[in-house]
Amino acid sequence: MAGIVVVFPKPEDSRAIRNLLVRNGYEGVFSCTxxxxxxxxxxxxxxxxxxxxxxxxxxxxxxxxxxxxGRYEMLLIASKQKMLEEDTGVMMLEMPIKVRDxxxxxxxxxxxxxxxxxxxxxxxxxxxxxxxxxxxxxKAVLMxxxxxxxxxAHRYIQKTAMNSGRTMVDTADSILTIMYKE
Numbered sequence: 709m710a711g712i713v714v715v716f717p718k719p720e721d722s723r724a725i726r727n728l729l730v731r732n733g734y735e736g737v738f739s740c741t742x743x744x745x746x747x748x749x750x751x752x753x754x755x756x757x758x759x760x761x762x763x764x765x766x767x768x769x770x771x772x773x774x775x776x777x778g779r780y781e782m783l784l785i786a787s788k789q790k791m792l793e794e795d796t797g798v799m800m801l802e803m804p805i806k807v808r809d810x811x812x813x814x815x816x817x818x819x820x821x822x823x824x825x826x827x828x829x830x831x832x833x834x835x836x837x838x839x840x841x842x843x844x845x846x847k848a849v850l851m852x853x854x855x856x857x858x859x860x861a862h863r864y865i866q867k868t869a870m871n872s873g874r875t876m877v878d879t880a881d882s883i884l885t886i887m888y889k890e
Contacts, residue, residue, distance in 0.1 A: 710821050711736040711753030712814070713780075715746040715772070716761045725759060725810075732811055743767035750776045757817050762786040773798065781817045785810075839877045846880035849887045 712734060716722045722739035729737045736756070738749050743764045750758060750772075758780050760769045773782055784800045801813055835843070843865065850861035869879040 710756035710818060711738065711749070712757045712759065713746050713749045713753070714739040714759045715741065715743065715764060716785075717741055717763070717765055721761070728807065728810075729814065734814070741765065743769075743772045746772050747775045750780055755779045755821065757781050757783060757814065757821070759783045759785065759814070762790045769798075781821060783813055783817060835877065842877055842884065843880045846883040846887075849884060853887060 712729060714722050714725045714729070714737065716725070716739075719739075719741050722741060726737050726739040736753070738753075740746050740749060741764070743766050746758060746760070746764075750756070756779075758772060758776065760772060760782060762769055762784065764772075769782065769784055782798045784798050785803055785805055786800060788802050799813060799817060801810060843862075846865055847858060847861040850856050850864060851858060854861075856864065865876055865879050865883065868883075869876045872879065874882075
């Protein structure tokens, strides 16, 4: 679950936004008043959303962004004047915020985080040169001994791996072991 860090200079602002999120079903919501504390919380949570004002007692919001980039998405809540000055690629909401717009923005950011997480999980790890070599060797053996084309040999290894619940590298290694025993 992605954590949410709310950081504003006034403690009552941080608490009010935190409480709004909690009342609307969000869990893992923390509030603080300094950028340093927000960075510390972000490091302990791993990934998530930071909701911040423009200027904090110890730094600008960009200081937080520089320290958590890649792991956290940021929602900046600022005046229209500050929003026109900035062009950082951060999602922004104009003050005063409308509750529905705010909650929709948080939900959209959270959905983006989950989509990124799903995409990362779907990407198979790249094979090393050694693993690729094993697969190429197995294909060569299948092509030579069983008169298969390269695509047929590849498909055979792939299908056998899927049917047995093993990786293509393990299957190719097994094919090489069996073929060289004969």
